[in-house]
Amino acid sequence: MTAIRQLPRYGSLWLLIAFVASVLPHTGHLPPWISVAAAVAVAWRVQIFRGAWHYPGRWVKFALLCLCLAGLVLVYGRLYGLEPMVAMLVAAYALKLLEMRDKRDALIVVYLGFFVAVSLCLFDQSLVTAAIVLFALAAVTAGLAGIHQTDLHHRHFRPAMTGAMLLGQALPLMLVLFLVMPRLPPLWSVPMQRESGTTGMSDTLSPGDITQLGRSAEVAFRVEFADDVPPRRRLYWRGLVLSRFDGRTWSQWESWTYARDNIHMHGEAPPHWLAGQWGTGTSVAYRVTLEPTQQHWLYSLPIPQPLTAGTGVTRNYSLVRREPVVSETAYRVRSWQARPDASDSLSPLRRRVETHLPAGYNPRTQRIARQWAAEADDTEALVRRVLDTFRRDFFYTLNPPALGQHSVDEFLWDSRRGYCEHFASAFAFFMRAAGVPARVVVGYQGGEHHRAENYLIVRQYDAHAWAEVWLEGSGWVRVDPTVAVAPERIERSVVDVLEGEEGLFSASPLSLERFRSVAWLNTLRLRLDYLDYLWTKWVLGYREQQQSLLGDLLGRVEPWRIALFLLAGAGLALLPVLAWCFVQARPAFTRVEDRWYRHFCDRLAGIGLAREPGEAPGDFARRVAVREPAIVEPVKGITEAYERCRYGGDRAAGAELKARVRRFRPRWSRLFFYKDRKP
Amino acid sequence: MAGLREGVRRRYWRWVARRIPPEKTSRLDRRRIFIFPSRAGFGYLLLIAVLWLMATNYENNLVYGFAALLVAVFVVTMFHSYANLSGLAITVARVWPAFAGDKARVDLSLCQAGSRHRDNIVLWFAGGEPVTAALASEEARVSLHVPAPRRGRLVPGRLTIESRYPLGLFRVWTHIRPSCSGLVYPRPLPGHPIATGVPARDEGPLQAEEGAEEFRGLARYRLGDSLHRVAWKAYAQGRGMFSKQFSDPAADKLWIDWYAFPGLDREARLSRLCHWVLEAASGHAPYGLRLPGLEWPPDRGDAHRDRLLESLALHEIDPEAGS
Incomplete structure (x- = not known):
């Protein structure tokens, strides 16, 4: 068949709305x-729709394409990357919208629309974004429906209704599929977002880095403990261990890709350096839901035992993940409060690394x-002497003065004002200079306890840096110089310590955190956070719960059980759709006589005498009389009663009609009067 | 390769013919409706696959969710696509007569029990043009055209009904064979009769039994003029409505005679006769038709004209043979 390729006029209207x-x-x-170009495309398209402008010619289109490509290369300098690819997609979408003439073009426009709409989730996964994407998908579906509907001239909203109805009916099935759909590990590495709105912790530490984080109230991760939340002073969320110092910046000595024997992944037999750590002393189990960091390391209390597949622990007792955390990720950990094994001595190589200092820095x-x-x-x-010094005449501030080349010298003997990274860095440097192995650890400290729902919210401003020193006989021991200078930072919250200081929350101007002192706003803030946490936990971080949830639902996770669950769930989810599609809607009767007359017609149809659409009752009765003389009498009586009742307003005839129709059995009458039938 | 394809196609049609027998009213149900994803539907599945890859590589559960939503929309759309045709009853109301070489108009009636809004139903007879129909109430009427290449009885044959509503992701179709037939009259060809040697009868093909009628000319049709006098040919050519003027509008009788066209083969003769039947029918005088073995006495009226045309259409046609 030659498909009818022409685009219904009002169908393109919905494609336009979908585009926007x-x-x-x-x-x-x-x-x-790009936004300007998209707006121009929409305006041009509206003019085409109104018949005011023409479609762009071939050369104009070619010029626009070249312009877009050149613009993309100019802005990004490359085409491989998340933002350039999405920008390219949007540009293609706009150009295709402009040149769309027939159904095939419209289909490409619709599919690009689906893709552009969903790709929004790669930038942000909040509940609000999900609602926006759902709305956009409904609009695109309306666009698709619009090009397949014919009589739109007076019913412009029909495509939107069709789209919304299809999406609405699809939601239950989507839920089933979402629960069951297998989550594979990434098949290949993909370009990530370059410039994210808020920067999480990076894998290096220079003066000012954590100060920067201290200005942001974004959530870093949330923790749900199996039992009680441990006291604040024990909540040291270790992230990275930084052992290399170049005079200004601390960085990792190993890259994250540890040698195989220096990393233990979940599910493997514990190596010798871990064997003594687990299973002794007290432990605390918890579940962390981490916001995307684009990094490989995770946060945990010491000493972590990974409980989730794909995570592992390094020889520094940091928790790492095989894949970078590109989206909300949940993992479970059990942390043992045992001391690191004293017998684990420092190898000569490590001792040299942990005491190395760059030449020519901080001579004083x-x-x-x-x-x-x-x-x-x-x-x-x-250690005590250095901490005493800190305690006496140092200031803890979010706005320290800038430091020059000899940053530690300037800080220790001159400015004496700093944030946690200044103290940690100076302390570790001092210890190394004194010949003691020392290193800097970055992570988060503390967190806000959501008492109503009993979980811990750790925000970017909880970012913290502290030091670890090697004590013979004790191993690596945590020393937090910040405790010496500002003990309330650890006991309460950084927000309380720095209350009123300039710069606090400056990176999150709209945060409700600013109004913590207003009781009802604070309640509202915590409610919203809980909503966001539920969303993060059950939707965005569902990957980790999938196994346990399916296990709870199915008893055991086996392929045939999942298949059965999928079938049963899909069947249940589709029941309303089936009802909608196949329960034929008969016209609703407002008059009871119409209903009785239809019964009468149905019975005649049963013996092969169907009333033609639009046939008058009288004509029908005469036709029946010719074919079936045996039932002339009842047919005539019923028809007359119906006409009297329906058109003559004779209410009494209604009762007669009802009685006659009830008695009317054309099938039986025909049996008895078979001989009278005309051939 | 082409042979294999042809073979598969033949088998398919044989199978369809066995599965869906000819019937007066076809009610579309499971047995008659076929459904398969359209090309656009496969494109849509490809889109979902790409989204799924995106979700996997970015470990993005929201993208997983929306990919699942699109899969669910696909499944739901399958039912809606099927429901658009299911339960529809198709009856051929009338096959209009046509002249050979023209297209015959076929009136279909689409009925349903409820008042579901069915949209974008495309119907066509094999060889005919597709027509799009929509159904918002209990009944809709659609007119299709089928080619009528040869004189005789026309069986429109296979009627294909296809729908891609609501999203174009599925092609739902059926092939039914409505049992109906129409007449195809010979193609009217003007040609002057030739006098044959038989006297008393053959002074012309259009012999007035009592004096020749005299055609005077055309005058613009006025309300009240007899419809028999309308110059239908002129009307058909779009020149306007004219009445034929005759010198003596009395009861002349004309005979249109098979034997007045010697030397022509059967079809050519029938074409001439058809032309003259139409001419005579637009006049006022009673006219009759002589065919070998058949004679219609002179009469007037539409029914008479149609009877004559039918005789021409079915002359020496095996009543069992369709076109």
């Missing part, structure tokens, strides 16, 4: 000129450190 609905939410992370600190080391009885005494 799916591109508009993207404007935040697209270069402005190096000199004093050597002097103090000589004066101290042992390492503990040295």
